[in-house]
Each structure stands twice: as C-alpha cells, then as structure tokens.
Amino acid sequence: MQEGVDALKKALESDDIEAVKSAQADLTTRSQKIGEALYAQQGDGAAGAAGAAGADASAEGASGSADEDVVDAEVVDDEDNK
Numbered sequence: 094m095q096e097g098v099d100a101l102k103k104a105l106e107s108d109d110i111e112a113v114k115s116a117q118a119d120l121t122t123r124s125q126k127i128g129e130a131l132y133a134q135q136g137d138g139a140a141g142a143a144g145a146a147g148a149d150a151s152a153e154g155a156s157g158s159a160d161e162d163v164v165d166a167e168v169v170d171d172e173d174n175k
Contacts, residue, residue, distance in 0.1 A: 104117075
C-alpha cells in the first residue's frame, strides 16, 4: 500500500496528468482490495446486521417523505398581545 502512496506522490510532483491518473487508479485498486479483505473477515453476521440497518433507514426515509401528514401552522406568542 505504501508503495502506491509513494508512486502517487511522485506522480503529483510531475506535470504528467496521465501518470497521476494511473497512480491514483492503482492506489484506488489497492485500497479496494484492503476493504474487501476487511469485509470478508467480518463474516456474514455483521453483513446481515448492516443490511438490516440499511433497510430500516430506507423504510424510514420513504415514510417520512409522505406529504399527507404535513400540517401548516403559525406560531403565535400570546405574551406580546397582553
């Protein structure tokens, strides 16, 4: 991983845009492989829990966007009228 970071830093010092893009793509690929390895180590239990949490969040967002429960109101401060 460190060699990918070093390659990107070296590419950034030059004016070669293609070298920067290539080094960045290589670093991204390396990072994704690390993420995949970490995800695989977590096992199915953690993945199932994360999926359930995501489903709850999307269901909450869907019901929260219904316009039929919206009430238009005005706040009145009674102390000013006395």
